Amino acid sequence: MTKTLGLIGSGMIGGAVARLAVAAGLDVVLSNSRGPETLADLVAELGDHARAVTPEEAAQAGDLVVATVPLKAYDRLPAAALAGRTVIDTMNYYPDRDGRLAELDSGELTSSALVQRHLADSRVVKAFNNIDFQRLATSARPSGAPDRTALPIAGDDPGAKADVARLLDTLGYDAVDIGTLADSRRSQPGTPVYVDPYLAPRPEGLNQEEARRWFFETPGVPVSAERVRELIDATTFDATTFEN
Numbered sequence: 001m002t003k004t005l006g007l008i009g010s011g012m013i014g015g016a017v018a019r020l021a022v023a024a025g026l027d028v029v030l031s032n033s034r035g036p037e038t039l040a041d042l043v044a045e046l047g048d049h050a051r052a053v054t055p056e057e058a059a060q061a062g063d064l065v066v067a068t069v070p071l072k073a074y075d076r077l078p079a080a081a082l083a084g085r086t087v088i089d090t091m092n093y094y095p096d097r098d099g100r101l102a103e104l105d106s107g108e109l110t111s112s113a114l115v116q117r118h119l120a121d122s123r124v125v126k127a128f129n130n131i132d133f134q135r136l137a138t139s140a141r142p143s144g145a146p147d148r149t150a151l152p153i154a155g156d157d158p159g160a161k162a163d164v165a166r167l168l169d170t171l172g173y174d175a176v177d178i179g180t181l182a183d184s185r186r187s188q189p190g191t192p193v194y195v196d197p198y199l200a201p202r203p204e205g206l207n208q209e210e211a212r213r214w215f216f217e218t219p220g221v222p223v224s225a226e227r228v229r230e231l232i233d234a235t236t237f238d239a240t241t242f243e244n
C-alpha cells in the first residue's frame with residue numbers, strides 16, 4: 001500500500017497528481033530541477049503532508065515514484081536512486097519540445113521503453129500520460145461512482161502494474177491494463193485514447209481568453225474502462241503521430 005508518493009517533476013501533471021494524493025491521505029515528496037526552495041508555494045498549498053527535496057531524495061522517499069518531466073530530461077532521472085523501485089512514467093514525446101529521438105521516430109522503441117532502458121533496475125509503468133492536467137485534477141471520483149473515469153496503464157512487470165492500479169484507485173481512477181511498455185504506443189500522442197475522449201468538444205470561434213477559460217472551467221467527460229478498451233482496440237499504428 002502506497003503511503004508516500006515521490007515526485008520527480010512538480011509541474012502541471014506532477015502538481016495535479018500531488019493534489020490528488022494529498023486529498024486521498026497520502027504524503028507527497030516533491031522535486032524539480034531548480035531546487036526544493038522553488039516549490040515553497042506548492043508545499044504551502046498542500047500542507048503538512050507535503051515536503052520538497054532533491055530528485056534523488058524524492059526517488060528514495062517514495063513507496064512509488066512518479067517521473068513527470070519533459071521527455072528530453074529522461075536521461076537525467078536518477079537511475080541509481082530509483083533502482084529497485086516502481087516508477088510511474090507520465091511522459092510523452094513531443095519532438096518540438098524534446099528534440100528528435102531517432103529510436104522513437106523509427107518506431108523501434110516507445111518513449112516508456114526508452115525510459116525503462118535508462119532506469120534499467122526500476123520497474124517502469126506508463127500512466128497519466130493520456131489525460132490533460134486539468135481533467136486529471138477534476139475528473140477523479142470515488143471507487144464505484146457511476147461517472148468514474150478510467151486510464152490506461154502499461155508496463156512489463158505485472159506486480160508493478162498492480163501497485164500502480166491500486167494507486168490510481170486510491171486517487172480516484174480505474175486502471176485499464178493495455179499491456180507492455182511496447183504496447184504503450186497505443187496511448188501515445190495522436191492515438192484515439194489520447195486526451196480528446198476526456199474533454200468536452202471545444203466550441204469554435206473562441207478568442208484566446210475564452211479558450212483559456214473554457215479549458216479551465218469545462219468539466220471532463222467520464223470515460224469508462226470499457227470505452228478505454230474500445231479506443232485502445234481501435235488504435236492502428238498508422239494513427240500514431242508525433243506531430244501534435
Ligand SMILES: NC(=O)c1ccc[n+]([C@@H]2O[C@H](COP(=O)([O-])OP(=O)(O)OC[C@H]3O[C@@H](n4cnc5c(N)ncnc54)[C@H](OP(=O)(O)O)[C@@H]3O)[C@@H](O)[C@H]2O)c1
Pocket residue numbers: 008009010011012013014031032033034035038055068069070071073076077090091092093128129130131132133134
Ligand atoms: N501538461 C499535461 O496536460 C500533460 C498531460 C499528460 C502528460 N504530460 C507529460 O508529462 C510530463 C510533464 O508534463 P508537465 O506538463 O507537468 O510539465 P511541466 O509543467 O513543464 O513540469 C515539468 C516539471 O519537470 C521538472 N523538471 C524538468 N527537468 C527536470 C530534471 N532534470 N530533474 C527534475 N525535475 C525536472 C520541472 O522543474 P523545473 O521547473 O524546476 O525545471 C517541472 O517541475 C511531460 O513529459 C508531458 O509530456 C503532460
